[in-house]
Amino acid sequence: MITVRALLFDTIGTLLDWRGGLISQLQAWGAAHEIAADWPGLVDAWRLDFIMSIAKVRTGEREWANQDQLQRESMARLAPQFGLPGLHADALEELVGMWHELPPWPDAVAGVDKLRSRYIVAPLSNGHVAMLIELAKAAGFTWDAAMGADIFRHYKPDPETYLGSAALLGCEPPEVMLVASHPSDLDAAAQCGLRTCYVSRPLEYGPGRVVEATPAAGHFDLMVEDLLELARAMGC
Numbered sequence: 630m631i632t633v634r635a636l637l638f639d640t641i642g643t644l645l646d647w648r649g650g651l652i653s654q655l656q657a658w659g660a661a662h663e664i665a666a667d668w669p670g671l672v673d674a675w676r677l678d679f680i681m682s683i684a685k686v687r688t689g690e691r692e693w694a695n696q697d698q699l700q701r702e703s704m705a706r707l708a709p710q711f712g713l714p715g716l717h718a719d720a721l722e723e724l725v726g727m728w729h730e731l732p733p734w735p736d737a738v739a740g741v742d743k744l745r746s747r748y749i750v751a752p753l754s755n756g757h758v759a760m761l762i763e764l765a766k767a768a769g770f771t772w773d774a775a776m777g778a779d780i781f782r783h784y785k786p787d788p789e790t791y792l793g794s795a796a797l798l799g800c801e802p803p804e805v806m807l808v809a810s811h812p813s814d815l816d817a818a819a820q821c822g823l824r825t826c827y828v829s830r831p832l833e834y835g836p837g838r839v840v841e842a843t844p845a846a847g848h849f850d851l852m853v854e855d856l857l858e859l860a861r862a863m864g865c
Contacts, residue, residue, distance in 0.1 A: 633805070636806050637752070637794055638808045642830060643809050645733055665712070678703035693782050728756075730763065730764070737856055747863065750773055751775060758779055761775040776790070808856070826852070827851070
């Protein structure tokens, strides 16, 4: 039987509450600048536009750009639609920087710490390495490595991200498990030979809002409610 040696974690959504964190930061920013807007609506639109931007990079429709650049371009497009016309460069940078300081889900830091006692742990994210370092410092994660999209110049779910991460850790794909709350991410990793663990994050997109349906029982190698349950299942 092949033994899992390393755990890779999807970060934004699986470990970090991007939606709640961004809404909170934007509300504070708006109050400081006396700007009222539909902040939840803007956050949801910003996330969706970023996903569409990634798709253009993956298909070659546009050249490589890291998450900050794509988020900057997305916000410049969206701002006028949400009552933020004419944002100057400094304001755009301030808004994009909000993605570098997102709150962790309550179980995330303790769960990763427990798993690190026995396994190699690292984020595998569509964010870039510098961003992942700042996110880790802000949230309190301790990693053995950081796998950002800029290392591979590919975004998930391109195979280069999963296979490249395993190779950098000196592991064969079946020795690596991807931990994620997004079934599509896990399906892509499984196609590359990685083990998979689905983590439930029902509030990621807001109460009652489902973007990807919960997978059927047994679809992935493990399915857990949080990372503390995963740590127990992995013998930590």
